[in-house]
Each structure stands twice: as structure tokens, then as C-alpha cells.
Amino acid sequence: MDTKKPTLRELLNKIAEEKHYENYEIDIKELLCGGANITSELYTAVISATNKDDLHIFAKVSVIGENLRAVMPPSFFYTEAYCYTTLWNTYRALEEENDLQDEHRLRFTKSYGFDLTRPQETAILENLMAQGYDVFDRRKSVDWSYAATAITELAKLHSLSFAYRQSNPEEFDSVVTYVKKDWNEAAMVYFEQIGLADAMKYANPEHLEKLQRYLNDRLKNVLVNSFAPMSHVVLVHADYKPSNLMHRVLETGKVDIKIVDLQTLQGGSPVTDLLYFIFTGSDEQFRAQYYEKLIDHYYQELSAALKRLHLNPDQIYSRQNFDExxxxxxxxxxxxxxxxxxxxxxxxxxxxxxxxSMEITDFSVSNTSELYKERLNGVINDYVRWGVLK
Known part of the structure; x- marks a missing residue:
């Protein structure tokens, strides 16, 4: 932390001066992420001064070393900076043009600035935790209230992308090109190998042969083509899991969610964000009760959001397009x-x-938990039941 703190403090000094804090103090604390973040060190900070409200800051400082940069897409931090400084302004303008009520607007997080100087790219954002927001426990399955709210926010995100494409297709295409992610082939091969090894080790014996045959035949193809849309490209989050959302429960009991961690945003299929949330955030029991309901909820919310943006869902992205x-x-x-x-x-x-000093090999988890075995086999059971694994 000591090597990063001076640079971070310089940025916070600049913010304090821009916000007209005089004789201010800055208190910086490192935030442990418990395995929820693997690209950055996280910090909270408070800028305080007499007769001024405390300014609560959340900061991310890159720890991606040269070993990982050689195999990972180079645009992670540039993409996030673009979202906060440019894309969100475009989306806000679309919301204003269509006179959306506050409840129907995407819940943006405030940014105070970015420093994209390698190797310690830094993002300075408002600290949502100071407002009562929290990170979802990555090891737990979502419940319906949380899931429904998260999918409503996802539908808003996708609807604004559809509207952007309709209002300015050439500019939209240039954005898709700018945020494109290309993974190094060696990294893809490595992920494929470690994923297969763990799955084969922990899959229940009765489905092992089906799983091995299917993954050997189709895994790489599925991953390479996962984000490619069949019909209409949208700007997708591409890592839409509960630990990349911040939530709080209001006095009314309603869940309030904000989308964060936008480094992976890229052009793709809206369906992949939906599947990403479901299969990283839920267990077999949740899906048995709510999978179909959540699928319907997404399309209903997307359709309603498109109509509020004065777009026709049947023309933009019909239920038939979505189902296919x-x-x-x-x-x-x-x-x-x-x-x-x-x-x-x-x-x-x-x-x-x-x-x-992280290497691509550090992403391998040598001591997987019993929870992994339970969640993995829950997914396998679903895919056997749905007829995908035969």
C-alpha cells in the first residue's frame, strides 16, 4: 500500500481543492475484498474540513503486473473510465430526452476522476458503503427480491444501449469497437484446462461421462462465441454477478441496487449478462423455483424500459428474438x-x-470448497434436466 498511497493522496488533494475544501484532512484506509476483486487494491478515504460535509471516497488502484498484462485485454481501466466520463453522460441525455421518471432511470455511481497512468491506473468514485450500500456475499445464493431488482437494473442498462444504437448508430459502432475485448489465446487455453480439470474432479459420477464429452467437444466454442449476438449487439456488462453490484435495503423493504465494476463492458448479446447473473449468483434450489420467472421478468422489464424510451420492443428485440x-x-x-x-x-x-506479481496460473484455485462441488453439480443437474447434457 505504501507505494500507492502517495499517488492516491495526490489525486485526493486535487479533488479536495476542486471541491473548495480548506485546511482539510484526508484519512485513507485499505479495504480487504475477500477474494471479490483480483485486478485492484481497494481503498476508502474521507476528506474532511470545518464547515464542510465529509466527502466519502472509494478508490481502485490497479495491481495488474506485466505478467498478467501480457495475456489480458489491455483496455480494462480505459473502459471503466469511458463509462463514467462519457457513456453515462450519453445515457443520462437519453433519459432526459425521454423524460424518464427517477424510478425508471439507471442508478449511476458518481465518479470524481481517473488517472490512467500505468501501472497504477486509479479510479476515484463515491463511497457507496457510506450511504448504506454493501457488496453481496459471493458465496451465497441470491433471493428473489435481490435477483428481481438486479435484473430490472440490467434491463435498464440494456434498454439504454438499444436506444443509443437507434439514435446514433455510427457513434455506437465506434464505441463497440473501442471497448472490444480480445483475450490472449494462451490465456484461453489455460482457463479451459483448469476449468475442465476441476469439473472432472468434482462432478458427480452419474453425469461425469456426459459432462466430459460435452466440454471436450464444445467448451472452447461456447466461450469464444458466448458474447457474439445473434441479432442485435448491445453494450453488456460482461461480468454481471452479484459481487459486482452494490445493494442496500430501504426502510420500505425495497432493495436498491447500483451496478459497479465496469471494466469488462463490451459489445455482445444481452442474454449473456442475464445468464452470467443467474449462474454465478444462484444455486440449484433458487433456479428450480425462479429460473423461468426471472427469465420472464427480464424481458418484461426490458420491454417496459424500451417503451419508456419510445422504442417498439417487437421491432427492436422481440420476445421471439430473445427466446431464440x-x-x-x-x-x-x-x-x-x-x-x-x-x-x-x-x-x-x-x-x-x-x-x-500475479500470473495467469494464480487464477487456479487448488483448494476448492465443498460449496463449489455443490454449486457445480447443481448446474450440471439443471443442464441434464434441460436436455443440454445428454
């Missing part, structure tokens, strides 16, 4: 579970350590 794309993309949920559940379910003390 969902059927085509459904295998992505299985591939995603194979790759992500080892890290999502790992015990905090066994999670990959965040530091500049």
Missing part, C-alpha cells in the same frame, strides 16, 4: 460455471492474492 437467443446461448451458463465457480465459492483465506 436464450436457447442458443444457454450452454454459456454451463461453461461459465466451470470457469468461475471455483473462484466465486473459494474460502476467503484461499482466494487468489491480489498483487503485481
Amino acid at each position: 437467443e436464450l436457447k442458443e446461448k444457454l450452454p454459456f451458463g454451463l461453461a461459465l460455471a466451470v470457469f468461475t465457480l471455483p473462484v466465486i465459492t473459494v474460502d476467503t483465506d484461499k482466494a487468489p492474492k491480489v498483487n503485481e
Whole structure:
């Protein structure tokens, strides 16, 4: 932390001066993420001065070293900066133009600035935790109230992307090109190998042969084509899991959610964000009760959001388009579970350590938990029941 703190303090000094804080004090604390973040060190800070309200800050400082930069897409921090400084302004303008009521607007997080100087790219945002927001426990399954709210916010995000494309298609296409993510082939091969190894080790014996045959034949194809849309491209979050959302419960009992961690935003299929949330955030019991309901809820919310933006859902993205794309993309949920559940379910003390010397091999979790076995086999059971694994 000592090597990053001076740079971070310089940025906070600049913010304090811009906000006209005089004789101010800045208190910086490191925030432990418990395995929920593997690209950055996290900090909170409070800027305080007499006769001024405290300014509560959340900061992310990159710890992606050269070893990881060689195999990961280079645009992570540029993408997040673009979202906060440019894309959100475009989306706000669309909301204003269509006179959306506050309850129907996307819940943006305030940004105080970015420093994109390598190797310690830094994002300075409002500290939502000071407003009562919290990170969802990555090891727990979502409940209906949380899931429904998260999917409503996702529908708002996607609807604004559809509206952006309709209002300015050339500019939209240039944005899609700018935020494109290309993974190094060696990284993809490595992820494929470790994912297969863990899945084969912990899958229940009665489904092992089906799983091995399916993953050997289709895993790489599913991953490569996962975000490619069948019909209409939108700007998707591409890592839409509960630990990348902040939530609080209001006095009314209503869940309030804000979308964060926008480094992976890219052009793709809206269905992949939906599947990402479901298969990283829920267990078999939740899906047995709510999977179909959540699918319907997404399209109903998307349709309503498009209409509020004066777009016709049947022309923009019909229920038939959506259902066909969902059927085509459904295998992505299985591939995603194979790759992500080892890290999502790992015990905090066994999670990959965040530091500049991280290698791609550090993403392998050697001591997977019993929860991983339970969640993985829950997904396998679903895909057998749905007829995908035969």
C-alpha cells in the first residue's frame, strides 16, 4: 500500500481543492475484498474540513503486473473510465430526452476522476458503503427480491444501449469497437484446462461421462462465441454477478441496487449478462423455483424500459428474438460455471492474492470448497434436466 498511497493522496488533494475544501484532512484506509476483486487494491478515504460535509471516497488502484498484462485485454481501466466520463453522460441525455421518471432511470455511481497512468491506473468514485450500500456475499445464493431488482437494473442498462444504437448508430459502432475485448489465446487455453480439470474432479459420477464429452467437444466454442449476438449487439456488462453490484435495503423493504465494476463492458448479446447473473449468483434450489420467472421478468422489464424510451420492443428485440437467443446461448451458463465457480465459492483465506506479481496460473484455485462441488453439480443437474447434457 505504501507505494500507492502517495499517488492516491495526490489525486485526493486535487479533488479536495476542486471541491473548495480548506485546511482539510484526508484519512485513507485499505479495504480487504475477500477474494471479490483480483485486478485492484481497494481503498476508502474521507476528506474532511470545518464547515464542510465529509466527502466519502472509494478508490481502485490497479495491481495488474506485466505478467498478467501480457495475456489480458489491455483496455480494462480505459473502459471503466469511458463509462463514467462519457457513456453515462450519453445515457443520462437519453433519459432526459425521454423524460424518464427517477424510478425508471439507471442508478449511476458518481465518479470524481481517473488517472490512467500505468501501472497504477486509479479510479476515484463515491463511497457507496457510506450511504448504506454493501457488496453481496459471493458465496451465497441470491433471493428473489435481490435477483428481481438486479435484473430490472440490467434491463435498464440494456434498454439504454438499444436506444443509443437507434439514435446514433455510427457513434455506437465506434464505441463497440473501442471497448472490444480480445483475450490472449494462451490465456484461453489455460482457463479451459483448469476449468475442465476441476469439473472432472468434482462432478458427480452419474453425469461425469456426459459432462466430459460435452466440454471436450464444445467448451472452447461456447466461450469464444458466448458474447457474439445473434441479432442485435448491445453494450453488456460482461461480468454481471452479484459481487459486482452494490445493494442496500430501504426502510420500505425495497432493495436498491447500483451496478459497479465496469471494466469488462463490451459489445455482445444481452442474454449473456442475464445468464452470467443467474449462474454465478444462484444455486440449484433458487433456479428450480425462479429460473423461468426471472427469465420472464427480464424481458418484461426490458420491454417496459424500451417503451419508456419510445422504442417498439417487437421491432427492436422481440420476445421471439430473445427466446431464440436464450436457447442458443444457454450452454454459456454451463461453461461459465466451470470457469468461475471455483473462484466465486473459494474460502476467503484461499482466494487468489491480489498483487503485481500475479500470473495467469494464480487464477487456479487448488483448494476448492465443498460449496463449489455443490454449486457445480447443481448446474450440471439443471443442464441434464434441460436436455443440454445428454
